[in-house]
Structure formats: C-alpha cells, structure tokens
Amino acid sequence: xxxxxxxxxxxxxxxxxxxxxxxxxxxxxxxxxxxxxxxxxxxxxxxxxxxxxxxxxxxxxxxxxxxxxxxxxxxxxxxxxxxxxxxxxxxxxxxxxxxxxxxxxxxxxxxxxxxxxxxxxxxxxxxxxxxxxxxxxxxxxxxxxxxxxxxxxxxxxxxxxxxxxxxxxxxxxxxxxxxxxxxxxxxxxxxxxxxxxxxxxxxxxxxxxxxxxxxxxxxxxxxxxxxxxxxxxxxxxxxxxxxxxxxxxxxxxxxxxxxxxxxxxxx
Numbered sequence: 313x314x315x316x317x318x319x320x321x322x323x324x325x326x327x328x329x330x331x332x333x334x335x336x337x338x339x340x341x342x343x344x345x346x347x348x349x350x351x352x353x354x355x356x357x358x359x360x361x362x363x364x365x366x367x368x369x370x371x372x373x374x375x376x377x378x379x380x381x382x383x384x385x386x387x388x389x390x391x392x393x394x395x396x397x398x399x400x401x402x403x404x405x406x407x408x409x410x411x412x413x414x415x416x417x418x419x420x421x422x423x424x425x426x427x428x429x430x431x432x433x434x435x436x437x438x439x440x441x442x443x444x445x446x447x448x449x450x451x452x453x454x455x456x457x458x459x460x461x462x463x464x465x466x467x468x469x470x471x472x473x474x475x476x477x478x479x480x481x482x483x484x485x486x487x488x489x490x491x492x493x494x495x496x497x498x499x500x501x502x503x504x505x506x507x508x509x510x511x512x513x514x515x516x517x518x519x520x521x522x523x524x525x526x527x528x529x530x531x532x533x534x535x536x537x538x539x540x541x542x543x544x545x546x547x548x549x550x551x552x553x554x555x556x557x558x559x560x561x562x563x564x565x566x567x568x569x570x571x572x573x574x575x576x577x578x579x
Contacts, residue, residue: 320495321460321496322492324490327353327485328350335390335507336366338389339366340369340380341393344395344399347395350490355370374393374399377403379406381418385417386415390475392420394419397423398427398430400419401441411451412447416475416480421485423439423487433487451540452482458567463483464498475507477539520532554576
C-alpha cells in the first residue's frame with residue numbers, strides 16, 4: 313500500500329498499515345474483540361507479503377504478550393501489541409514494568425466497556441486505565457483518534473513518541489472506528505524514529521524498575537516527571553471547532569469528538 317493515494321479500507325486495515333509504515337517488525341498479541349482483526353490482519357500481511365519480513369506470535373494470553381513486547385523492545389525491535397477490555401487489564405502488569413523501566417511500549421487499545429463481554433462496538437471506558445493503569449506511578453502518552461484517517465496518523469505518531477521519549481504510548485480507539493470502512497488517504501508528515509537496542513548482548517546493563525528505598529524511587533519519579541512535563545509541549549495536540557464566540561463548550565475525544573462536531577453543525 314502507498315501513502316497519499318485514496319483507498320477503501322477499514323480502521324483495522326489502516327492500523328495494520330500504519331504499524332508497518334512506522335517500521336514495526338513484530339507483533340505479540342492474543343485475540344479479543346474488537347481488536348482481533350489487528351492481530352489477524354498483521355498475520356495475513358506477514359504471510360502474504362514475505363518481503364516485509366514481519367514477525368508475530370499469538371501468545372497464550374495478554375500477560376505473556378505484554379512481557380514479550382518488553383523483551384523485544386530491550387533487544388531493539390520495534391514491536392507492539394493490540395488488546396481490549398479485559399486484555400488491557402491483564403496487560404497492566406507488563407505495562408507497569410514498562411512504566412518503571414521507561415520502555416517504548418506501544419499498545420493499540422480497542423476500548424471495550426464493562427466486565428467480561430462488555431460493550432464491544434463503541435466505548436470510552438478505558439481512558440483512565442490507559443493513562444493511570446499499572447502500579448500508579450507511570451507516565452504514558454495516549455492518543456485518541458476520532459476519524460479513520462486520524463487512526464493512521466496517530467498510530468504513526470504513537471510509535472514515534474514512544475521511541476523518541478521512551479515512555480509507554482497508547483493508541484486509544486474503539487470497535488466503531490476500527491470497523492468503519494471508508495475512502496481514506498494515508499498521509500503522515502515526518503520520518504520514523506529509529507529503534508535501537510536498550511541492552512547489548514556484549515555488556516551487562518541493569519534497567520531498574522525496583523527501588524529499595526523510598527527516596528531512590530522519589531528521585532527517579534521526579535526525574536521522569538520533569539522529562540514528561542518537557543515533552544508534553546511537543547506531544548499534546550487538539551483541535552478547536554467553531555469555538556469562537558461560543559457560550560457553551562463541548563469537550564470530547566475519540567469517536568465522540570467526531571459526533572460532537574456533527575452535532576454542532578446541526579445545531
């Protein structure tokens with residue numbers, strides 16, 4: 313697939329293409345609605361286009377997928393996972409380790425509200441989990457696209473932010489957007505941030521995520537917060553729509569943001 317050419321694609325297909333274009337080489341995941349098609353789509357591309365040299369592993373569960381991503385990242389592979397709902401909950405242990413070690417962990421989260429089967433079409437019930445999950449001390453970059461074309465651009469940006477700043481990064485979407493099929497132009501400004509090994513097989517390096525003393529942990533958290541505050545100037549983005557002279561303001565993200573724009577037009 314080529315950029316800048318109109319194509320008829322689903323959101324799932326757009327995400328898979330964005331991951332390939334971002335330079336991702338591996339995916340670890342476990343099937344879960346409504347994100348399964350990202351895993352199956354990646355496998356389909358890997359098997360039908362061997363020249364892409366894409367690797368994948370369907371793990372026994374989301375816990376294993378998350379830790380496999382952490383290991384591959386430390387070896388310098390640009391890898392990712394995709395999950396939803398209960399899978400996002402299970403993956404918080406691995407993401408918590410990525411928080412502490414500042415690994416460029418990339419997760420595509422197809423939100424799924426409620427316990428067990430939950431709401432699998434459209435949902436915004438994993439926002440706090442994406443931002444504040446884990447052990448409560450992590451700092452994460454989270455993007456929430458509202459259109460299929462934004463799915464592409466922000467997936468690319470999620471990888472770049474993760475590897476440039478070394479904070480876990482999440483692309484937060486839902487089944488409604490992923491299952492939408494429409495004409496899209498896959499467009500992204502900028503180059504990929506290169507992935508590099510965080511450890512070497514020739515030397516020993518301990519990337520700490522455990523601290524014996526509270527002061528040690530406090531010092532590390534203050535350093536991370538300072539870095540996160542500085543990078544926020546570059547990664548934060550939003551759009552304003554017909555806000556000039558407004559008496560009431562609607563604040564929304566994701567697919568609800570697109571719906572809010574349509575509602576404002578009707579009003």
